[in-house]
Amino acid sequence: MALIVKKFGGSSVGSTEKIKAVAQRILDEKQPGDKIVVVVSAMGDTTDDLIKLAKGITKDPYQYTREMDMLLTTGEQVSISLLTMAFKALGQKAVSLTGSLAGVKTNSVHTKGKIKDIQPKRIFDELDKGNIVIVAGFQGCNELGDPVTLGRGGSDTSAVALAGAMKADVCEIYTDVDGVYSADPRVVKNARKMKEITYYEMLEMARLGAGVMQPRSVETGQMYNIPIHVRSTFTNKPGTIIREEYTMEEKEFIIRGVADDTNVAKIAVLGIPNTPGIAYSIFSKLAENNIDVDMIVQSIRNVEKNVTDMVFTTTLDDLNNAKQIIDKVADQLNAVAVLIETDVAKVSIVGAGMLGNPGIASRMFKALSENGINIDVISTSEISISCLIKAEKIKEAVNAIHNEFFKD
Amino acid sequence: MALIVKKFGGSSVGSTEKIKAVAQRILDEKQPGDKIVVVVSAMGDTTDDLIKLAKGITKDPYQYTREMDMLLTTGEQVSISLLTMAFKALGQKAVSLTGSLAGVKTNSVHTKGKIKDIQPKRIFDELDKGNIVIVAGFQGCNELGDPVTLGRGGSDTSAVALAGAMKADVCEIYTDVDGVYSADPRVVKNARKMKEITYYEMLEMARLGAGVMQPRSVETGQMYNIPIHVRSTFTNKPGTIIREEYTMEEKEFIIRGVADDTNVAKIAVLGIPNTPGIAYSIFSKLAENNIDVDMIVQSIRNVEKNVTDMVFTTTLDDLNNAKQIIDKVADQLNAVAVLIETDVAKVSIVGAGMLGNPGIASRMFKALSENGINIDVISTSEISISCLIKAEKIKEAVNAIHNEFFKD
Numbered sequence: 001m002a003l004i005v006k007k008f009g010g011s012s013v014g015s016t017e018k019i020k021a022v023a024q025r026i027l028d029e030k031q032p033g034d035k036i037v038v039v040v041s042a043m044g045d046t047t048d049d050l051i052k053l054a055k056g057i058t059k060d061p062y063q064y065t066r067e068m069d070m071l072l073t074t075g076e077q078v079s080i081s082l083l084t085m086a087f088k089a090l091g092q093k094a095v096s097l098t099g100s101l102a103g104v105k106t107n108s109v110h111t112k113g114k115i116k117d118i119q120p121k122r123i124f125d126e127l128d129k130g131n132i133v134i135v136a137g138f139q140g141c142n143e144l145g146d147p148v149t150l151g152r153g154g155s156d157t158s159a160v161a162l163a164g165a166m167k168a169d170v171c172e173i174y175t176d177v178d179g180v181y182s183a184d185p186r187v188v189k190n191a192r193k194m195k196e197i198t199y200y201e202m203l204e205m206a207r208l209g210a211g212v213m214q215p216r217s218v219e220t221g222q223m224y225n226i227p228i229h230v231r232s233t234f235t236n237k238p239g240t241i242i243r244e245e246y247t248m249e250e251k252e253f254i255i256r257g258v259a260d261d262t263n264v265a266k267i268a269v270l271g272i273p274n275t276p277g278i279a280y281s282i283f284s285k286l287a288e289n290n291i292d293v294d295m296i297v298q299s300i301r302n303v304e305k306n307v308t309d310m311v312f313t314t315t316l317d318d319l320n321n322a323k324q325i326i327d328k329v330a331d332q333l334n335a336v337a338v339l340i341e342t343d344v345a346k347v348s349i350v351g352a353g354m355l356g357n358p359g360i361a362s363r364m365f366k367a368l369s370e371n372g373i374n375i376d377v378i379s380t381s382e383i384s385i386s387c388l389i390k391a392e393k394i395k396e397a398v399n400a401i402h403n404e405f406f407k408d
Numbered sequence: 409m410a411l412i413v414k415k416f417g418g419s420s421v422g423s424t425e426k427i428k429a430v431a432q433r434i435l436d437e438k439q440p441g442d443k444i445v446v447v448v449s450a451m452g453d454t455t456d457d458l459i460k461l462a463k464g465i466t467k468d469p470y471q472y473t474r475e476m477d478m479l480l481t482t483g484e485q486v487s488i489s490l491l492t493m494a495f496k497a498l499g500q501k502a503v504s505l506t507g508s509l510a511g512v513k514t515n516s517v518h519t520k521g522k523i524k525d526i527q528p529k530r531i532f533d534e535l536d537k538g539n540i541v542i543v544a545g546f547q548g549c550n551e552l553g554d555p556v557t558l559g560r561g562g563s564d565t566s567a568v569a570l571a572g573a574m575k576a577d578v579c580e581i582y583t584d585v586d587g588v589y590s591a592d593p594r595v596v597k598n599a600r601k602m603k604e605i606t607y608y609e610m611l612e613m614a615r616l617g618a619g620v621m622q623p624r625s626v627e628t629g630q631m632y633n634i635p636i637h638v639r640s641t642f643t644n645k646p647g648t649i650i651r652e653e654y655t656m657e658e659k660e661f662i663i664r665g666v667a668d669d670t671n672v673a674k675i676a677v678l679g680i681p682n683t684p685g686i687a688y689s690i691f692s693k694l695a696e697n698n699i700d701v702d703m704i705v706q707s708i709r710n711v712e713k714n715v716t717d718m719v720f721t722t723t724l725d726d727l728n729n730a731k732q733i734i735d736k737v738a739d740q741l742n743a744v745a746v747l748i749e750t751d752v753a754k755v756s757i758v759g760a761g762m763l764g765n766p767g768i769a770s771r772m773f774k775a776l777s778e779n780g781i782n783i784d785v786i787s788t789s790e791i792s793i794s795c796l797i798k799a800e801k802i803k804e805a806v807n808a809i810h811n812e813f814f815k816d
Contacts, residue, residue, distance in 0.1 A: 016464030050486070056424030057490050058497040067496070070504050071489035074482035078458070081479035082465050088475070089466040096478050101553055122552070144530070145509055 001033035002169040003127075007040070007137060007159035012174055012233040013079050014044030022233075023086035026132070029236070035127045037166070039137040039159040040083055042075025050075060065110035066146065069139075072111075073098070073147040076136035076155075084134045094132040097122060099147070102133075104140030104158065106148040113148035115140060115157065115220075118165035135162065153214025160217045164224025170241075171221065171228050173213070178232035179239035180205070180212050183258040187395055188402045194240045194256060201256045201350050202242045204384045208348040209261030218242060254353035254360060255405040260398045262345045262391055264294070265319040266376070267312055267326055271301055271336025274308035281333070282310060285325050291318045295346070295379040295388060307336075311377060313388060316342065344376065345394040348386040349401060361385050367404040373397050409441035410577040411535075415448070415545060415567035420582055420641040421487050422452030430641075431494035434540070437644070443535045445574070447545040447567040448491055450483025458483060473518035474554065477547075480519075481506070481555040484544035484563075492542045502540040505530060507555070510541075512548030512566065514556040521556035523548060523565065523628075526573035543570065561622025568625045572632025578649075579629065579636050581621070586640035587647035588613070588620050591666040595803055596810045602648045602664060609664045609758050610650045612792045616756040617669030626650060662761035662768060663813040668806045670753045670799055672702070673727040674784070675720055675734055679709055679744025682716035689741070690718060693733050699726045703754070703787040703796060715744075719785060721796060724750060752784065753802040756794040757809060769793050775812040781805050 006026065013019050022038075030036060050071050054061035062068055080096035087094035103119035126133045137155030142148050150157055156173055163171035180202065181191040197205075199222035206215045212230060221228045221242060231239030272278060279298065286293055296312040314322045323340060330338045347368075354360040364385055368375060373396065377388035389397055414434065421427050430446075438444060458479050462469035470476055488504035495502035511527035534541045545563030550556050558565055564581055571579035588610065589599040605613075607630035614623045620638060629636045629650060639647030680686060687706065694701055704720040722730045731748060738746045755776075762768040772793055776783060781804065785796035797805055 016461065019465060053424065053486070054490065054493060057428060057493045061493055064493050064496050067489045067492045067504060070492070070506075071486060074485045077482045077485075078461070078479060081475045082462065084475045084478070085462060085465045085469055085472050088472050096475060098478075 001031065003035045003166060005037045005039060005159050005163035005166070005168045005171045006174065007156060007172065008038065008174045008233065009155060010041040010044050010047070011176060013040050013083065016082065019043075019079070019082050020086045023083060023090055023092075027087075027090060027092055037123060037127070037133045037135060037162060037168070038083065039135050039155060039162060040076060040079045041137050041155040042072075043079050043082075046075040046078065047072055062111065069110045069147050069149045072149055073136070073139045076138055080134045080136045087132055087134070092132055093130045094134060095126045096134045096136075097126070098136045099139035099158065100141035100145060102135045102162070104162070106140035106142055106150070108142040108146075108148065110148055112151040113140060113142075115150065115161050118161055120162065120166050123162070123166065153216045156214055156217035157220050160220040160226060160228060161224070163226045164220065168226060171226050173217075173228060173230050174233040175212065175230060176233060177212060177230075178235060178237060179230055180210070180242070180257070182253070182256070182406050183398055183402045184210070184260060187260060187398050188258070190406075191402065192406055195238075196241050196243060196246050197256050198246065198352055199242060199244060200383055201352055204350045204381065205257050205259050208259040208350065208384060208386060209263070209346065210257065210259045213242070253351070253406065254357050255349045255351040257350050258398050258402045258405070259348045259350060260345065260394050261348070262394060263315045263317070264313050264344050264346050264388070265316050265322075266341040266344045266388060267314065267322060268339040268341075269310045269326060269330050269333075269335050270339065271307050272310060272330070272333045274300065274306045278308070278333070279310065282326070282329055285329055286314075286322060289321055289325060291322050291325070295377050295386060297377050297379070313344070313346070313377070343391045344388050345391040346386050346388055347394060347397045347401060348384050349405065350384045352383050354383060354385070363404055364401055367400040368397055371396055371400045373400070409439065411443045411574060412578055412580060413445045413447060413567050413571035413574070413576045414580045414582065415564060416446065416582045416641065417563060418449040418452050418455070419584060421448050421491065424490065427451075427487070427490050428494045431491060431498055431500075435495075435498060435500055444540045445531060445535070445570060445576070446491065446540060446542045447563060447570060448484060448487045448542060449545050449563040450480075451487050451490075454483040454486065455480060470519065477518045477555050477557045480557055481544070481547045484546055488542045488544045495540055495542070500540055501538045502542060503534045504542045504544075505534070506544045507547035507566065508549035508553060510543045510570070512570070514548035514550055514558070516550040516554075516556065519557055520559040521548060521550075523558065523569050526569055528570065528574050531570075531574065561624045564622055564625035565628050568628040568634060568636060569632070571634045572628065576634060579634050581625075581636060581638050582641040583620065583638060584641065585620060585638075586643060586645060587638055588618070588650070588665070590661070590664070590814050591806055591810045592618070592668060595668060595806050596666070598814075599810065600814060603646070604649050604651060604654050605664050606654065606760055607650060607652060608791060609760055612758045612789065613665050613667050616667040616758065616792060616794060617671070617754065618665065618667045621650070661759070661814065662765055663757045663759040665758050666806050666810045666813070667756045667758060668753065668802050669756070670802060671723050671725070672721050672752050672754050672796070673724050673730075674749040674752045674796060675722065675730060676747040676749075677718045677734060677738050677741075677743050678747065679715050680718060680738070680741045682708065682714045686716070686741070687718065690734070690737055693737055694722075694730060697729060697733060699730050699733070703785050703794060705785050705787075721752070721754070721785070751799045752796050753799040754794050754796055755802060755805045755809060756792050757813065758792045760791050762791060762793070771812055772809055775808040776805055779804055779808045781808070
């Protein structure tokens with residue numbers, strides 16, 4: 001007997017057949033006495049179709065954020081009603097609730113709303129009547145009652161926040177992968193599915209390029225201390241549980257995962273005066289323009305002339321904007337040159353265990369060196385180490401490092 | 409400077425192009441200082457598409473009325489958001505409100521809801537901010553906040569009830585015809601568009617087969633005493649105003665319209681005992697089965713044997729059910745025979761003016777007789793006279809009567 005929040009994404013409810021399959025699967029797994037809340041996204045392409053419709057009215061409908069929310073929230077409203085009918089057709093009592101009816105209160109930042117509060121009284125009332133409660137993900141309402149969508153990663157966040165507000169036993173996120181792996185299974189053949197991973201590690205993995213979960217929903221899980229079970233829509237096998245701390249058995253691997261990221265560009269500003277505030281003058285301009293900077297290395301070029309080089313990475317998406325800004329700054333600073341490299345990639349290891357294990361970094365460097373892979377830039381956080389290497393070597397690098405830490 | 413509620417149906421907002429045209433038209437007609445509320449239905453085939461989707465889940469989705477409402481209310485939510493964007497793209501401040509946000513409170517009879525109350529505070533707030541307010545027709549919410557649809561004729565009723573609750577100057581209903589005619593223009597070539605008609609007359613016209621307005625919205629207009637302006641989506645010409653009383657100029661025609669109805673079947677129960685309660689024994693059974701009976705005539709067949717005939721009409725749709733019931737009753741009453749005729753039609757004249765004008769009926773009968781049309785059954789109400797005739801004669805009959813009363 002447990003209180004469980006289950007979340008199914010758009011591809012899991014992409015057709016009426018799939019919706020019926022989801023209902024059947026939930027009933028098959030339901031234990032007597034379980035109380036179940038199902039959070040669903042809009043069906044498959046619905047959101048894209050609605051956006052296309054809006055573009056028939058005006059070229060840039062997203063400038064009308066409130067109306068986009070009014071439009072897009074219909075997508076989940078359709079899927080909750082259909083999934084509820086599917087349960088009822090199988091003889092299970094069920095009821096659908098929009099984000100608003102489920103008590104999901106947001107701020108008024110339309111299309112990018114944040115959850116301020118959840119008042120789950122109605123959900124509990126419906127559960128007490130024996131219903132499975134189907135809630136529209138990705139949405140809530142502001143003080144006026146107007147629909148507000150939560151933006152990227154919103155449905156997962158809805159589910160985890162609901163689980164938190166209801167003090168559920170677990171929040172299950174059903175996806176097209178069956179858990180969190182020690183590396184991208186498309187890159188590393190013998191990648192291992194983790195049974196457990198901590199919120200911090202998962203966040204670091206996400207930050208470093210592993211795409212399974214949006215950081216936002218993991219942070220929400222951490223805030224409420226709700227275990228998040230990432231598992232497959234297509235199998236019944238257990239997936240990966242993201243939680244505060246490990247259970248005993250899972251401590252065997254110091255490193256939790258190897259992440260790779262090829263959406264990286266390197267920018268080097270060469271030969272600038274090594275004076276106080278030089279880093280600020282560069283990075284404040286980038287921050288003003290919402291450009292995320294990742295690895296930063298400053299190194300002395302010429303001690304006598306007190307001249308330095310500044311090297312950092314950004315995403316390929318931000319590169320053009322970043323270059324324009326950096327070219328201006330370099331001009332003002334009389335830099336010798338600005339070098340751009342796009343054939344780079346980042347390989348990272350993540351694991352809370354590395355804190356008390358000083359040999360981890362050198363094992364990573366050894367694995368790369370033994371495979372003849374040169375390290376360009378290194379950066380570290382409390383629970384991760386990242387190396388910038390040539391993009392063409394990334395697959396080899398991930399496999400070498402994975403082999404170093406996960407050979408059984 | 410007026411407060412106007414305008415209602416556009418599904419075909420008027422059937423595409424993004426049509427939605428943009430509606431927005432442009434409203435702005436073209438808007439006078440400075442006008443406060444405008446626009447009530448819209450779901451786009452064209454949206455409702456049918458949603459029903460089809462639900463049928464992919466279960467054969468009879470309408471058994472899940474609450475979930476059907478959750479599903480179908482998305483249709484209008486899409487059209488209000490798009491129409492609002494269209495206004496904004498034209499530089500007009502505008503805001504969309506679902507039935508719930510507009511304060512339309514209903515009972516909980518899902519898919520056939522009735523409006524209990526309207527609390528238009530939010531609408532007034534938005535009008536005061538300079539917005540055109542776009543409200544989803546056909547929907548409101550119950551005490552729990554759950555969406556409830558209003559059933560057949562619901563969008564017109566939404567519009568008229570909103571106009572009533574807001575004490576609007578007029579409620580304009582935009583349709584594919586440009587007003588209420590003295591007869592069906594497809595039947596009578598020189599049918600006249602009425603400038604005005606009273607609620608009572610319009611209701612009687614609707615009851616007798618004229619399809620322009622659902623009786624429900626006319627009754628709502630009468631209840632709130634809100635003038636309803638029925639006009640064309642496609643032209644700017646004034647249509648017909650349905651109101652409590654005529655203005656002077658419009659009194660010239662005693663008869664307001666000639667209605668025809670071919671959805672009629674005649675049932676005759678012949679040779680039954682003429683005893684007290686005989687009508688009750690027949691018609692109570694039909695009423696129990698929700699079968700509407702229209703014209704009723706009882707005539708003596710044989711005075712000595714005290715035997716009578718009972719003749720009445722029903723719709724063709726109800727005929728099969730009615731026949732089954734009547735066959736049983738006839739058996740119990742030892743009736744001589746039950747005769748069914750389906751090749752009949754009803755022609756009616758409607759006009760509040762006939763109350764003080766005793767010659768009206770005879771002018772109608774004369775028009776029919778001069779054209780060799782035999783009258784089978786006659787029935788009258790305070791403001792109407794109906795004759796049952798052979799179906800094949802209906803066009804001729806309507807024209808003959810129209811010519812009698814509307815020749816200028």
